[in-house]
Amino acid sequence: MSSMITVAISIILLILLSIFSRISHALLFSITTLTFYCLGFVSQETLLQSTVNNAVVSLIMLMVASLALERTRVLTLASRFIYKGSYHYSLFRLGFLSCVISGFLNNTAVVATLMGSIVKNRQIPASKLLIPLSYFAMLGGSLTLIGTSTNLIVNGLLISQGLPELSFFSFTPVGIALCIFVGGTIILLTRFLPTRIDTDDQNDFFIEATVLPHSKLIDKTISGNKLRSLNALFLAEIIRDEQLISPVSPCEIIQANDKLLFCGDITDLNQLKRLNGLAFFAEESGLSTQNLQQVIVRADSILVNKTLKSTHFRSQFDAAVVAIQRNGERLSGKLGEQYINAGDKLIVATGNDFIKRKNVERNFISITPAIKDEQLEPWQEALTILGFLAVLTGAALHIFSLFSGLLFFIIALLMSNILDGATIRRRFPFGIWVIVSCSLCIATVFVKSGLANYLSQQLMQHIGHYSPIVALAIIIIITMFITEVITNNAAAALVLPIAIATAQNLDVSTLPFIMAVAYGASGSFISPYGYQTNLMVMNAGNYRFSDFIKIGWGVSIAYFVVIWLFTPLIFPF
Template identity: 25%
Template sequence: MTFEIVLVLLGLVGMVAALILDKMRPGIVLLSLVVLFMVAGIITPKQMVAGFSNRGMITVALLFLVSEGIRQSGALSAVVKKLLPEKGTSVTKAQLRILPIVSAFSAFLNNTPVVVIFAPILKNWSKRVGLSCTKFLIPLSYATILGGLCTLIGTSTNLVVHGMMIDKGMEGLKMFDLAYIGIPITVAGLAFIILTSKKLLPAERPDNFEEEESETAEDTGRHVVEVVLASRFPGLKRKLKTFDFKRRYGAEVKEIRQNGQVITDNLGEVRLQEGDTLVLLADDAFTKTWGDSSVFLMMTNGQEIPTNPVPSWKKWTAFALLIIMIVGATIGELPYFQEHFPNVKMDMFFFAAVTAVVMAWLKMFPPKKYTKYISWDILITIACAFAISAAMEESGLAALIADFIKSVSGSLGAWGALGLLYLVTLLITELITNNAAAALAFPLALETAAKFGVDPMPFFIAICIAASAGFATPIGYQTNLIVQGAGNYKFTDFVKVGLPMDLIVMIISVGLIPLIWPFTPII
């Protein structure tokens, strides 16, 4: 192996280790690696910054704003409340009503706001009707992941692969290309969840703190509130006692749920992490002040979090804009429009940009605060992943791994290589981040297809699915992390349901993808 291959390989191993140890945000980890590759001369400065101007990456940023506009319009909340029966229901019946709708929404919206909106509503509703919220929160997260597999904009991972295809001079993915494989996977996945989650998921674990404090807190005007820490929370990586949460937010931390553990003793020594759920004793002023803050991903207190009333026209306008964006991006790819409007590429980027700007003009989200609704760490991670992908190609590491994949697949040929690439991508997703997994797998997909002399499209579709379908661990996908604390789940709860889900999705994907996108020889 050459010096360049060894350096890139060691850099990737170090990157994975750093992401697993979670000492720094993923964006700065990947940025550090990219700078190292640039200093070593493996990539040029132009290659280093190319990802920051990629249409796929910028489309992700615009869709953050579109999703926020939908969220603040109250349209999703209104829909889910009408779906939830107030009496005479069961876990299975309720899941049948809720989960397909959740998947449908997440096919066109960022998964995180869908979970952030639905989770508190489901948790409060389940208490009212006497059902366990643990039977709904993991299924909620999984339903959003499944829905995201069905469209180009369902998850940022799909847009990353789309952007990389365009960079290579290819046409890229159309809005509903992934639906051919995504819909069968979603149907099978939802069926598995509805049939098995009642037995595989735990009953709601008693929260002694809430029961004890709810009675004594009434006299003081305080009540129990749960918050999930976001990436913008200023106290991440700091001990609770040095951050002084009570002085900053006027609420007292009584319990911390971290990595599946419930911590009630020595709270001051706990280092706060993104995704932690804090159980607080707070007054009404806390929920009014921080209910819509970007420092918390989610907040629930057993009742509706107070928000400013939203005019009904905003709800309908938000839905209308979303539909126009989806339909416009779909028909804009048709040959008729490409022929008659050759100077305007009416793709997803075009309509996402228009929709985001119109939402800002109509104040669907506060235009003066628009930057706080964009997850900059995710964007930096995506942009740097493009550069890391280039380093893998330039060094020859991607070709070397592709040779290994081809030799291991043996008599199974391209089909076996597809399954192996899917498995590798899935493992990276479960360990680190989905966007990084897609970017790292892309050059492997390209080189593997070249080794077999076939169209790379089946391999691209496989990494789209594998990089998004992380069910077996709470760290595999942000929505899993959100519901872990909210539902007081243990790590093993995700394994029990998620590992079979991973296997089901993998079998369907590897079995169907070559039938839908054949291994067409390239002459």
């Protein structure tokens, strides 16, 4: 009993810290797993097996293989067929394309590519398309075994517990229902999305420039230097000798070492460069503003709740921040003293080593690459696409395992110079590997300690006189809630043991409960921080948290209802 209490306290702390602290999820899961190992709850053998679990390694290889697919023109060509006809017809095409492609490719890559096309289009406001894009990509992940990491992890947990594994298309029937009915709900609810035109949103970037001692701007007024007539840029504040001057009068005289704080469109940065004697915050770090990249700060980034100066940004990433955008919020004060929030969009000036730093991918979601990969040769592109299709076909028809197919596919990519070791090392999903491996260990302890069965029995005491359909509804709700507040993989690992124990106590098939957990863990529609594609589109569409709530609650209800009704129809009790 004492071991069960210890496990319960550890898991509760894990959940609370994941919600309320800024400690990275990878570190939290590592500490919890190490605690269980030191207490003897998990053996060395189990620890190693979780790290090299077939499903875990297959997931990592799938993400590595997707790096090659990102270099092909599949997503770029697909994006050209979105904007035709009316808004709702374009939305339907976007939903169809993103659902189908996300069933086979990494949905982060799908959203990143289509997002660029959506932001650039001038036919439909990006704010009317970006949240639906993220939601459609999530729905597409429910179509196949490889559509989302959650499905692979659930399959890995089943194998580790000696239960029958799921097939490649086990998820497809209910996944199609989700795409149709929840996708239709998304289209209906888009009326609640804001319409924000680019020209209304240009004041979101926050840019700092220092007046150098030799500048010709010195001793002239704001209006005399024509700082009031800049295109799409507005001088919001001046910091002089640690004193903030705001609002700035047109008659204010510029002095040496003044820090000028502008709000505006980063694409018009060149007009500031043409002004004599201005140095940007990035240039103070010794970096040129010639090579700029847009990145979004991840929710579990080490930068969150820290100032730019305190993070030693230049030494960590070989980059310096030029501008910050925060969902329409007007920032104030020195750029280096701004506290970074999850979801902030940063314009960074990059050095030569930026592309090689491993921690870049762990802290940022890249919107525009600092160095674009060279275009593949036609034969390389054909090899990548046909090879990936061959892997999927062979795995689906059980000609060979997904693991074997991906292994040979990646070797072929390396031998043909489509991928190289440097790219794999730089973009290796180490954080995901840690979280998933630790989740498997925690799930094992959850079961062996008896805690999963105990919680299931407590659940049975309250719903014992109801049918299994009620228990299934409760399992789905719990899974969807944990997904919103932590991560999809953690939700699957924590709820699956309870779901299996509940089915066994009810003396019904475990399969509908297993599938319900897999589907439930893939739906995060209310919080922009629960799923990284939501975080990606949040800043690109200049959304606020309330925008996700307005549409997300309805989508979540529809998502729940479809899983609850269709899962027992396809997978009977």
